[in-house]
Amino acid sequence: MKIAPFNWRPYQLSIWLSQYFKPYCQLCHCRLSGSNILCTECHDSIYWLPSSKQVELIYQKNLTIQPISYYQYPVDKVIRNFKFHEDIQMIPILYHLIQQLPCPKNCHAENSVILAMPTTNQRMAKRGFDPLTILVPYLAKHWKIPIWRGVARIDNSISQRGLSKLERQENISGAFSVTDELAVKKVLIFDDIATTGASLQELANTLLQENPQLEIKAFCLAHGNLKSN
Numbered sequence: 001m002k003i004a005p006f007n008w009r010p011y012q013l014s015i016w017l018s019q020y021f022k023p024y025c026q027l028c029h030c031r032l033s034g035s036n037i038l039c040t041e042c043h044d045s046i047y048w049l050p051s052s053k054q055v056e057l058i059y060q061k062n063l064t065i066q067p068i069s070y071y072q073y074p075v076d077k078v079i080r081n082f083k084f085h086e087d088i089q090m091i092p093i094l095y096h097l098i099q100q101l102p103c104p105k106n107c108h109a110e111n112s113v114i115l116a117m118p119t120t121n122q123r124m125a126k127r128g129f130d131p132l133t134i135l136v137p138y139l140a141k142h143w144k145i146p147i148w149r150g151v152a153r154i155d156n157s158i159s160q161r162g163l164s165k166l167e168r169q170e171n172i173s174g175a176f177s178v179t180d181e182l183a184v185k186k187v188l189i190f191d192d193i194a195t196t197g198a199s200l201q202e203l204a205n206t207l208l209q210e211n212p213q214l215e216i217k218a219f220c221l222a223h224g225n226l227k228s229n
């Protein structure tokens with residue numbers, strides 16, 4: 001089983017800089033007295049840990065998806081600036097978001113791994129970087145659970161944005177393949193935005209087809225569909 005090391009130093013620099021050399025709120029830029037990333041007002045303006053969502057899986061299982069927040073201001077802007085404009089000044093704020101996610105019960109380095117939603121080579125080539133690859137080490141550090149990179153994404157799906165629930169399910173069908181064996185029973189999937197949960201559902205089903213005994217949970221930075229609540 002290939003476990004990625006906690007290799008997060010290059011981007012850690014932006015967090016150190018924001019915390020120790022720029023004592024300002026990273027959102028509203030008001031002056032801070034401590035080493036916080038956000039001021040109390042900005043922190044309190046974010047809706048933290050909305051109720052989790054459930055999607056159905058094979059073998060009569062369900063997948064629980066726990067979002068850190070909703071895809072609404074300012075979280076949407078932060079994610080967009082990082083994901084589409086590679087704005088590394090967003091990293092401290094995203095790190096602050098990740099820190100709000102409690103480690104799931106009974107999950108630790110001996111029995112669990114974190115799996116970031118894999119991206120396609122096409123998207124990697126187009127965008128030049130994979131936002132989740134940069135963010136997931138912060139979650140690994142926060143939870144003290146290693147990252148597993150044992151799933152590949154096959155390059156035939158298009159972006160899920162703008163598609164209906166059914167279109168998303170069809171588009172993503174067969175998009176993943178397991179490329180490495182897994183030595184633990186719990187997989188904690190991490191994604192940036194979950195809207196209908198179709199990608200997470202397909203990824204979880206792909207894992208279950210390999211090993212029906214797996215316990216899978218999903219987490220995301222933001223839930224993209226406020227209306228479903």
Ligand SMILES: [Zn+2]
Pocket residue numbers: 025026027028029030038039040041042043
């Ligand atoms: Zn602020």
